[in-house]
Amino acid sequence: MNPVMFKMKFTKGLAAVTACLALLSGPALAEKVHHLKLAETWPSNFPIFGDATKNFAQMAEKMSNGRLKITVDSKNKHKAALGIFDMVRSGQYDMGHSASYYWKGKDPNTLFFTTMPFGMTAPEQYGWFYYGGGMELMEKVYDKHNVLSFPGGNTGNQMGGWFQKEINSVEDLQGLKMRIPGFAGEVLAKLGAKPTNIPAGELYTSLERRTIDALEWVGPSLDLRMGFHKIAPYYYTGWHEPATELQFMINKRAWNKLPDDLKEILRVAMRTAAYDMYIQSYHASGENWATMKQEYPNIKVKTFPKQVMDAMRKANAELLEERAAADPLAKEIIDSQADYMAKSRVWTEISDMAYIQGQ
Amino acid sequence: MNPVMFKMKFTKGLAAVTACLALLSGPALAEKVHHLKLAETWPSNFPIFGDATKNFAQMAEKMSNGRLKITVDSKNKHKAALGIFDMVRSGQYDMGHSASYYWKGKDPNTLFFTTMPFGMTAPEQYGWFYYGGGMELMEKVYDKHNVLSFPGGNTGNQMGGWFQKEINSVEDLQGLKMRIPGFAGEVLAKLGAKPTNIPAGELYTSLERRTIDALEWVGPSLDLRMGFHKIAPYYYTGWHEPATELQFMINKRAWNKLPDDLKEILRVAMRTAAYDMYIQSYHASGENWATMKQEYPNIKVKTFPKQVMDAMRKANAELLEERAAADPLAKEIIDSQADYMAKSRVWTEISDMAYIQGQ
Incomplete structure (x- = not known):
């Protein structure tokens, strides 16, 4: 090999290595970035409810090292506070943040996945969702609409x-x-x-x-x-409304396009954002109640x-x-909630209730 | 360029692209896998507490697409149920799952981050940790031990x-x-x-x-x-023990070696595993109480x-x-908890308590 050829090859080789390193320098560069558009029912900068979507989007972006980019549009942008269900169902938006009971006019059984009068408290209802069959029943209701639904943050009582x-x-x-x-x-x-x-x-x-x-x-x-x-x-x-649970929705076609690790990142980020909102609401309730009482004793x-x-x-x-x-699926959900509440309420009464009353 | 040289260049170029694609075919191949060893206080297959570490490890592995591998050793393996703090501090283990109040003999101020007699309930205490200054105080206590501490799952009351x-x-x-x-x-x-x-x-x-x-x-x-x-x-x-919160611990040197996305994955997986354990405990309490009452009315x-x-x-x-x-930092923590509880307890009383009593 003559010196000129060596130099040429070396340069080309170096260029290939450099290109390769550039691709590898971060997964954000190396791998496909998935852009998801989320529409929320709330106005811009709405406290607590709006914090839940920001918290969710930030966790998902950080955990995926930028491979998930989630744009949140408030109702100021999309102008359809109560159109979230339709926009996610049709694929106009990939995701939504709203509340399931808003859709009872479209499907009466969506009513049961937010909160019910004289129903469960927040920890009781999370128990029902995650360990008592609630998630499976919610999937049964939403499946025909081509949408996945997840808990999206609890206001507390x-x-x-x-x-x-x-x-x-x-x-x-x-x-x-x-x-x-x-x-x-x-x-x-x-x-x-x-x-x-x-x-x-x-x-x-x-x-x-x-x-x-x-x-x-x-x-x-x-x-x-x-x-x-x-x-x-x-x-x-x-x-x-003893435990109003907001809702994350995802269009199923958008969901199915994602690789498994990003699905898990979204699943966990939604669950955490929901729990976090429950705790943030609890915190803000104590703080704000003290302020109200001070201003207006x-x-x-x-x-x-x-x-x-x-x-x-x-x-x-x-x-x-x-x-x-009127509807066997409605009966199945109502019975499931009543049975679950009966068992978990006894526990609430002999744990936190007895503790606070006994003081 | 003569045809031979063209073929040679083409072959080299192709090889470089192929090598590059192989590296990119999955993050698990392309990027460093971080192995973390976790020691837990509990025996093998201990329910609920042990489920929290399994849940955590599974979420972290799935979300990182295998870039985080977490080995969980129960006390059957490491034979030091109450040695977790020392083993994580020294770096013998990267992580631990235990309870902060076990270390009061080593540092009296670790006592305050599990639960206190006549103290906060679970949602009140999570409010204190995440929005009321609790995490910052815990960091202050653990900093000198070269350990980061996070909530690790609540048993409820x-x-x-x-x-x-x-x-x-x-x-x-x-x-x-x-x-x-x-x-x-x-x-x-x-x-x-x-x-x-x-x-x-x-x-x-x-x-x-x-x-x-x-x-x-x-x-x-x-x-x-x-x-x-x-x-x-x-x-x-x-x-x-109105809200016994278990604990995840991480050795700081092990933590600082991790890239930002994996730190966020661990942070969120720990927080979710902790909340999940609270709900799982709530669920199991209702179920098991019904069983006990049936067997022994x-x-x-x-x-x-x-x-x-x-x-x-x-x-x-x-x-x-x-x-x-005896200790200004102890006073700071005790006062912070008392102030927070006073505000949040009023809310507990007019929300879930009033709701259940009113029925």
């Missing part, structure tokens, strides 16, 4: 709401105008109340001007910024009297019976 | 234990021989009881033959297999009378004051 007047009897519910959407609204309607839904931006004024008599939102974690404690004296403890925390609770529970049971009678 | 006789007054604690290790044992000793520690394998016989009058273990999740419900009639509700669930609880709380507070007076 939601407060019963802000009331201008005390509720002392079932009669006090007659004609009560209350912002309370969903299944809980149906329960109250059976007892003579007038549930309405009003956009978030108009709630404060409606309650202040007595266009409505009461409203429920979430609890101290998100109620503080809404300012309701400044204009309504009674804050009732919860009955209708006269907030009166009330629990509905037993007569009212009994009537609501009865109305709730009747509505569930109607659903169970 | 532990039961007060199995008793042969009812406890109706503080006098009934005089001379009571009870298996109850750790700080709770110190509390009971102050009130005249005789706390002892007995190996797990001898507990059943000791309680059956009345060598001891009482013992605490965990709760239904792990008590069922021990069989205590067959030989002691009274099952007291908890006060001494006469188990009597009791809560210590107020007089006894007050005396134990007072003894506990005095012991904490001694520790706070």
